[in-house]
Every structure is written in structure tokens, then in C-alpha cells.
Amino acid sequence: MSRLIYLDNAATTRVKDDVLQQMLPYFTQSYGNPSSVYGFAQEARAAVEKARTRAAELIGATPHEIYFTSGGSEADNWALKSVVKTYAAKGKHIITSKIEHSAILKTCEKLHNEGVEITYLDVDENGKISLEELSNAIREDTILISIMTANNEVGTLQPIKEIGRIAHEKGVLFHTDAVQAYGHIPIDVNEFNIDLLSASGHKLHGPKGVGILYVRTGTQIGSFIDGGAQERGRRAGTINTPGIVGMGAAALYAKENLIKAKEQQESLRDYFIKKVLSDIPYTKLNGHVSDRLPGNLNFTFSFASGESLIILLDQAGICASSGSACASGSTSPSHVLTAMGLSEKQAGSSVRFSLSDETTKEEIDITVEELKRIVTKLRGMSLEYKNFLNDGLQSK
Numbered sequence: 001m002s003r004l005i006y007l008d009n010a011a012t013t014r015v016k017d018d019v020l021q022q023m024l025p026y027f028t029q030s031y032g033n034p035s036s037v038y039g040f041a042q043e044a045r046a047a048v049e050k051a052r053t054r055a056a057e058l059i060g061a062t063p064h065e066i067y068f069t070s071g072g073s074e075a076d077n078w079a080l081k082s083v084v085k086t087y088a089a090k091g092k093h094i095i096t097s098k099i100e101h102s103a104i105l106k107t108c109e110k111l112h113n114e115g116v117e118i119t120y121l122d123v124d125e126n127g128k129i130s131l132e133e134l135s136n137a138i139r140e141d142t143i144l145i146s147i148m149t150a151n152n153e154v155g156t157l158q159p160i161k162e163i164g165r166i167a168h169e170k171g172v173l174f175h176t177d178a179v180q181a182y183g184h185i186p187i188d189v190n191e192f193n194i195d196l197l198s199a200s201g202h203k204l205h206g207p208k209g210v211g212i213l214y215v216r217t218g219t220q221i222g223s224f225i226d227g228g229a230q231e232r233g234r235r236a237g238t239i240n241t242p243g244i245v246g247m248g249a250a251a252l253y254a255k256e257n258l259i260k261a262k263e264q265q266e267s268l269r270d271y272f273i274k275k276v277l278s279d280i281p282y283t284k285l286n287g288h289v290s291d292r293l294p295g296n297l298n299f300t301f302s303f304a305s306g307e308s309l310i311i312l313l314d315q316a317g318i319c320a321s322s323g324s325a326c327a328s329g330s331t332s333p334s335h336v337l338t339a340m341g342l343s344e345k346q347a348g349s350s351v352r353f354s355l356s357d358e359t360t361k362e363e364i365d366i367t368v369e370e371l372k373r374i375v376t377k378l379r380g381m382s383l384e385y386k387n388f389l390n391d392g393l394q395s396k
Helices: 019-021 038-058 072-086 104-115 131-137 160-169 243-280 306-313 335-339 361-380 382-395
Strands: 067-068 093-097 118-123 142-146 173-177 196-200 211-215 283-285 296-301 350-354
Touching: 019 243, 038 067, 067 072, 067 296, 072 093, 072 104, 072 142, 072 173, 072 196, 072 211, 104 118, 118 131, 131 160, 142 160, 160 173, 243 283, 243 296, 243 350, 243 361, 306 350, 306 361
Parallel strands: 093 118, 093 142, 142 173, 173 196
Antiparallel strands: 067 211, 196 211, 283 296, 296 350
16 A cells, blocks of 8 residues: 555544653653652653643643543543442433433433433434423433534534533533544633533544543542542542653644644635535435534445445545544444434434544545545445436436
8 A cells, every 4th residue: 555544533643742742751761650659650640741731731620620540431431430420419310412422321221221211302403402402301310411522423512501501500510522532622611601511532643542531629529440549539549641641742743733733624624525526426424514623524425336346446546534533333323313314324324534634635545536536436336326317308
């Protein structure tokens, strides 16, 4: 393969060279256990606390509000399960949406089996919830609203600030899965009235296997892993020092370059959208046209299998996906796209592309040309497409 065009940054990103360099000493030089008391180990402890500060500053939080986890899925699980346990005296009702990540939906399913009532909000054709429906769904026994900041499949941004306002006016905790948004769009947990927030390092050029749970001061949560005093007694286990250092470095890089990277990706994203929709007929953009992540695009290519598209793109050296990496291998249509009103057939003809600050215009041009070639090839083998064209000719 002469080249690799990587357009699946929503699944994971490349670790930045500088991020890796900051991590390396904590594997072989300052390798002490941060929980030990002697001076050598305190070098690692200081690095962890520096990373905690960096992770916090990216969202306007304070360091003591940040808890390190193994990633976004753990943070989601911790947030929901802990709130249910800690606030059981108030009630057992959670509000979420039908297009959340499986880490939220599967956790809600488990909690429902344990007696918790779950309200799943619908979304419109752009993937947005209704604030009126949200407000009407809140009850006296509602303890938590969990709505993602940005959807991982179609990139649609939710009205997080307004959701936070409604939640706090009603005295309900607000959690947001910000895994796709953290480090890519501005987020201020105080301005947006966010009580709990989940994020993951490998979505913003940090390492895999590390994430954070932000917990607003005064929000009561219990321990998630028992056995030791790490993370102020709430998450036992030896701290992943290199990973945490890497996440902190990635958070700092994102903070310093957020506006520039956002504008660059938005420009490429809009260019990509225009090229695809103008050059490839019978193609539809999924998600909100403007209220979307800077680098997330999802298209339905009618009369072409999304799975076949991804395979043929891969053979051309282009990495894309059909949606969440966590659902890879699933034969079911995307729950996100069907919730937005797409048919199973349309959902099965959809492909996600996700950019980064390392994506180039040349890569977009090459990708569009390959898409045109592959879609034309697949449609040429489709009896449904041929019948569609014949019907069109006969109607004239």
C-alpha cells in the first residue's frame, strides 16, 4: 500500500509525537508507583497531578474534580451507577436519549433490570433532542439526565448549555458523555451546569486506556473500584502513570490549539460535504448541517452497501467506518440512524468519515475520487439501482 489516508479519528487518533515523548520517561526512568511515599515515587505523583490540572483546565474545572479512569466507557458506567446508588433516597428515574453510546445504553439497560426507570428521548431527523420533551419528562423522582455532548456516529451537537440549565432549575444532576467533544469544541462545565462529564484520552491524540470522570464539587458519588486509596479512595488500583501523563499532554495540546484546529477541520469538513454531495448523486448527509463536530461526516450512499464501501475503501488505502468502533462486527443497523428516521436499508448504506488536525485537502480530494469510483462500481452491480433508473426513464 503506497499511502494510508486515515479518516476514522472518531474511533481513535494517532498519539502526537510530543505526547509520546512526555510519556516515555514514566516507563523506564521515573517508573515509581505514585502511591509510594519515598522521593523517587513522588516524581511520578507530581506528573500525575500536573496531568490532572491540564485535564481540568480544558473544561474549566478544578484539579480535585478530575478522577482518572481507564476510558470513557468506565467513566460513563461510574457516573450512572454511582448516582443511582447514592441518590436512591430521592428516586430511581434517569432520562437519556435513544442515540447515546452503548456504554450509556447498556448501563441503562442493566440499571432498568435492577428497578431503575429509564426515559429514552426521541431525536429529530438531525439527531437533536427536544428541550420541551426533556423538560416534560422530568419527574419528582428524576435523579439524573445523561445526554451526550456530540454524537459519535453523525457528529450532531446537543444543546448542552440549555440542558444543563433545565436540569439545575429542576434540581436534577446532569451528566454528559463528552468523549467525542472533549478537546474538539469549547466546553465549560460551570457555564453549562454540568455535574458529571466523561472523556477519553485516545480521542484527542492521547493514548488508549485512560480517561476522566469530572465530578462537580458537592456532587456525591461513591467508589467504583474498591481495594485501595487511589483517586481519593474512589477508584482503587495502581495508577497508570504514563497513560495519565499522555492524556494530560494531549489535553494541553488541545487547549492551546483548539480554535485553530476547529476552524481548520470545519473548513475541510464543509469542503468534503460539498464535494461528495455535488459529485455523487443519490447521496445524503446525516446529522445537523452546522451544529456538528468539526471533523465528523456521515453519508448515506443509496444503492450501495456501506460494508462493501468500507472494504473497498480499505483496499484503496482509506480508513473509514460504518459508525461506532464499539459496535464493529454488529449485523444490526445503526441505532443512531434509525432513531433519526432512516430505514434499515438507508442505515446499511451509510459511512462515517472523521477528520483530525492532521487531515489534508489532498487526502479529501483523493477520497472523493475513490468514493465516486467505488459507488459507481457497487451501483453497477445493484439490480435495485438499475430498476430505479429504468423507472425514472419510463416516467419521462
